[in-house]
Amino acid sequence: MEQPINADLLIVDDGSPDGTSNLVKAKQEKYPDRLFIEERTGKLGLGTAYIHGFKWALERPYELVCEMDADFSHDPKSLNDLHKSCEDGADVAIGSRYSQGVNVVNWPMSRVLMSYYASKYVQFVTGMPIKDATAGFKCYRRSVLEKINLDAICFIGYAFQIEMKFKAWKLGFNLQEVPIIFTDRTLGESKMSTSIFKEAFIGVIQLRIKSIFGKLI
Secondary structure, three states, X not given: OOOOOOOOEEEEEOOOOOOHHHHHHHHHOOOOOOEEEEEOOOOOOHHHHHHHXXXXXXXOOOOEEEEOOOOOOOOHHHHHHHHHHHHOOOOEEXXXXXXXXXXXXXXXXXXXXXXXXXXXXXXXXXXOOOOOOOOOOXXXXXXXXXXXXXXXXXXXXXXXXXXXXXXXHHOOOOXXXXXOOEEOOOOOOOOOOHHHHHHHHHXXXXXXXXXXXXXXX
8 A cells, every 4th residue: 555556455365264354354444445355265275366356356447467475475565566567568577586596585495496496397398488487476467367268277276376477478478577575474374285386396297288289278
């Protein structure tokens, strides 16, 4: 709400036990026309939450739609840089941890290496010229979300982030990386798990095979 771009904010809450919805509803009294919440029952997955948010935005006259984590690992100030990138011609602006070295704070070295080389792996398999393939801080033009068949998105974990970028790239949209500083959360726990990692590892190969046989889009 402090940013000069005058963005509205939608929180998609999957029944968080930490009182998220109550906090948001209290803040809605201060920002009645800018702050919104969509509550869903159960843990339905990161990807489905983003898709829910995208569809919500497409039902309204937004021309730019950003996605970001709500734990402040994504700095709201960087929204201005993503917005400017799209204003300057990008169809998808990606808040990148690795476009200028490694810009990650408070992660253990093992997590940094896993994330960095995961993006290298995605680059190698898909051919997509993106250094931070798993980045979840992005700004989309409306036209990108309208062109991608959101109902056909396969993955719900971190592979979701890769799939969205890959499909946008294969559809011919202009993807631009914008350097950000990523600071690990100070509260809460990561949703990373063995099953999510496996989905991403195998999913990248599946995306590549589908694209070769023209079955991706």
